[in-house]
Amino acid sequence: MPPEKSAYALARYSRxxxxxxxxLQWVRTHSAQNFLESFYFQYGHASIxxxxxxxxxxxxxxxxxxxxxxxxxxxxGQAKSSRYQDFARSGFLxxxxxxxxxxxxxxxxxSLLLETYQAVQQPIFDCLADKxxxxxxxxxxxxxxxxxxRAFDAARxxxxxxxxxxxxxxxxxxxLERQIRRLxxxxxxELRSLGGEIGEAxxxxxxxxxxxxxxxxxxxxxxxxxxxxxxxxxxxxxxxxAWADANLPPASGQTAPCVDLLRPTEVAAxxxxxxxxxxxxxxxxxxxxxxxxWSAARRAEVIDLALRSRQRRDDLLNxxxxxxxxxxxxxxxxxxxxxxxxxxxxxLRQPYSGTLGFDTPGLLVEAGVADRYRQTMQAALDxxxxxxxxxxxxxxxxxxxxxxxxxxxxxEAEYISKLRSGVKGHFSYRKIAWEMKLAMxxxxxxxxxxxxATPPWVEDPLKR
Numbered sequence: 289m290p291p292e293k294s295a296y297a298l299a300r301y302s303r304x305x306x307x308x309x310x311x312l313q314w315v316r317t318h319s320a321q322n323f324l325e326s327f328y329f330q331y332g333h334a335s336i337x338x339x340x341x342x343x344x345x346x347x348x349x350x351x352x353x354x355x356x357x358x359x360x361x362x363x364x365g366q367a368k369s370s371r372y373q374d375f376a377r378s379g380f381l382x383x384x385x386x387x388x389x390x391x392x393x394x395x396x397x398x399s400l401l402l403e404t405y406q407a408v409q410q411p412i413f414d415c416l417a418d419k420x421x422x423x424x425x426x427x428x429x430x431x432x433x434x435x436x437x438r439a440f441d442a443a444r445x446x447x448x449x450x451x452x453x454x455x456x457x458x459x460x461x462x463x464l465e466r467q468i469r470r471l472x473x474x475x476x477x478e479l480r481s482l483g484g485e486i487g488e489a490x491x492x493x494x495x496x497x498x499x500x501x502x503x504x505x506x507x508x509x510x511x512x513x514x515x516x517x518x519x520x521x522x523x524x525x526x527x528x529x530a531w532a533d534a535n536l537p538p539a540s541g542q543t544a545p546c547v548d549l550l551r552p553t554e555v556a557a558x559x560x561x562x563x564x565x566x567x568x569x570x571x572x573x574x575x576x577x578x579x580x581x582w583s584a585a586r587r588a589e590v591i592d593l594a595l596r597s598r599q600r601r602d603d604l605l606n607x608x609x610x611x612x613x614x615x616x617x618x619x620x621x622x623x624x625x626x627x628x629x630x631x632x633x634x635x636l637r638q639p640y641s642g643t644l645g646f647d648t649p650g651l652l653v654e655a656g657v658a659d660r661y662r663q664t665m666q667a668a669l670d671x672x673x674x675x676x677x678x679x680x681x682x683x684x685x686x687x688x689x690x691x692x693x694x695x696x697x698x699x700e701a702e703y704i705s706k707l708r709s710g711v712k713g714h715f716s717y718r719k720i721a722w723e724m725k726l727a728m729x730x731x732x733x734x735x736x737x738x739x740x741a742t743p744p745w746v747e748d749p750l751k752r
Contacts, residue, residue: 289315290505291340291461296320298339324510337462342507344464344486345456350381351625352449352682353478357457360467361606361631365457374440376406380450384477385679397671397683398450404664405446408657412439415655420749434750441714442651444622445687446664449640461508464490465515466603472517475678480517487512523597524605529567531593536578539570547720548573548616549727554580555610560590562607565693566636569643572616572693609634611695613731615724620647622686623716630704633696640681642669644689647716701728702739709741711748718744 289297293315300323301311324336346357354367380398382391413435422431459467464486471483489495491512493505506512550573552558560582561575568575579587594605611633619627628635646665652658665685672683684690696704701724707713708721722744729736 290320290507291342292320292324292508292510293340293505295336295338295340295461296323299323299336321510335462337465337511338460340461340508341458342461342464342490343456343458344489345454346482347454348381348452349455349482350383350449350478350682351447351451351453352684353476353482354453354455355625355628356471356474356476356479357455357467357482358628359470359635360459360463361634362463363457363459363467363631365455365459367455368453374406374409375444375447375451376402378452380448381452381478381682383450383679383682384481386675386682390675390679393671394450394675394679394683397668398448400664401446401448401668401683401685402451404660405443408446408652408655408661409436409439409443411655411657412442412651415651416749419654423750426750431750438651438749442649442655445620445647445649445652446661446685447622448668448683448685449621450682461511464508465511466518468511468515469518470521472515473519473522476681483515483517487515490515518602520597520599520602521605524594525567527593527596528563528590531590532564532567536564536568536570539568540574544571544573544616544618545723545727546618547723547727549724549731550576550614550616551612551731552576552610552614556584556587556591557582558610558614559608560587562610562636562693562695563590563594563605566607566638569638569641569691571691572614576614606634607636609695611700612697613695613701613728615694615696615701615727617692617694617720618644618689619692619720620687620689620716621684623714623720624690624692625686626714626717627692627694627704627708627720630694630700632700632703633694635695636693638691640684640690642672642684642688644691646685646687646689648687649715698728698732698735705739705741709744711742711746712751715744718742 297308297311297315300314301308304311306314346354349357358365358367380402382395386394416435416438420435422428468483468486471479471486474480490508491506494507548571557576557579560579561572564570564575565572594607646669648658648662652661665687668683668685669688672680675683705721705725708717709725722741725736725739725741728739
């Protein structure tokens with residue numbers, strides 16, 4: 289069934305004594321549109337829209353856009369893996385914000401990144417082959433595929449937000465509405481356009497159908513009419529940034545650990561720090577300590593500012609959501625791209641700046657290509673800093689470091705540390721997962737000992 293009719297059938301089923309078969313028959317002769325207009329959009333019975341699901345596939349969007357598309361807590365999907373694809377063949381996207389000489393300069397730096405990405409793969413592969421002879425009993429094709437995957441793991445540091453990718457997602461129409469509204473309010477033109485395209489697709493019959501008889505009705509026509517940009521989020525972000533610029537002292541600049549774990553004890557201070565985190569480049573710990581030392585009136589000033597533009601149907605910003613533990617993580621973009629897929633936590637990011645430097649995989653040093661890599665990376669960051677934002681962000685390489693906040697309970701911390709530290713994983717997020725365990729052991733010795741994480745020095749590069 290089309291998702292809106294499915295939602296109508298199940299909602300009616302919960303509100304009548306009829307069997308599901310009778311409810312389905314009712315829906316065949318009555319308007320799902322009228323029902324949703326009244327109960328979902330007018331009366332605010334939002335859970336109704338959780339009962340209809342739809343599959344969307346996004347092709348040829350940028351890696352930056354893909355990560356923003358996936359930024360939903362109730363989301364299921366898959367994106368193209370950098371381990372099994374040679375991105376040198378796919379080229380790159382030029383963001384709509386850049387034109388003329390800026391576009392040319394962006395394309396020059398992007399081409400150099402992909403040229404170096406392609407050039408370092410064979411030396412890395414040869415280095416791995418020297419270190420890891422083919423085991424007896426392993427087929428040659430499997431051996432080569434495993435080495436190639438590990439070579440891509442190191443070479444991917446030269447990929448950047450502007451390379452294209454594909455995503456397949458399955459969501460409820462409630463999540464889809466929230467996603468459309470969020471994308472339409474994005475700072476990135478690509479995402480605003482994508483939000484509009486999703487709405488247009490909802491108003492049409494599906495592009496791909498399993499049976500010819502399923503193709504006559506639109507996917508979610510009522511949703512398509514009501515998914516307006518999330519203006520509240522836009523205004524709140526702007527208000528919080530203006531307040532932070534006017535009232536916060538400069539960041540201390542002190543060297544922080546790559547994984548800093550806190551257990552906030554003051555809820556209001558945690559919310560204030562979380563509201564200000566995406567509007568600044570301050571570590572979370574600094575923001576939390578500042579907010580904890582402020583008066584209740586000063587904290588209320590920030591909270592009220594974040595709520596000033598909220599309308600009746602607007603959800604609270606995700607910044608208000610919490611977890612018992614807060615991990616402030618400085619990591620490369622590629623590692624974030626993988627860890628971002630964990631849904632049982634709240635995630636916030638700071639603006640992409642390219643000012644925290646970049647990581648250099650040890651394999652590049654061993655393969656003798658580290659100098660060329662560093663020159664290319666630095667050239668990309670220099671060029672990024674000379675281009676206007678937000679289009680410049682598309683040039684940010686996967687190897688560049690940025691700051692991200694993950695708020696979660698212990699069960700999720702245990703799950704991420706255990707899963708992502710395994711030998712099959714990418715060495716970058718393996719290190720982060722291990723540091724999360726060590727941080728938990730330091731903060732909560734009784735709980736940290738329960739995390740069965742694998743140290744990064746335990747390796748099995750031929751296992752995928």
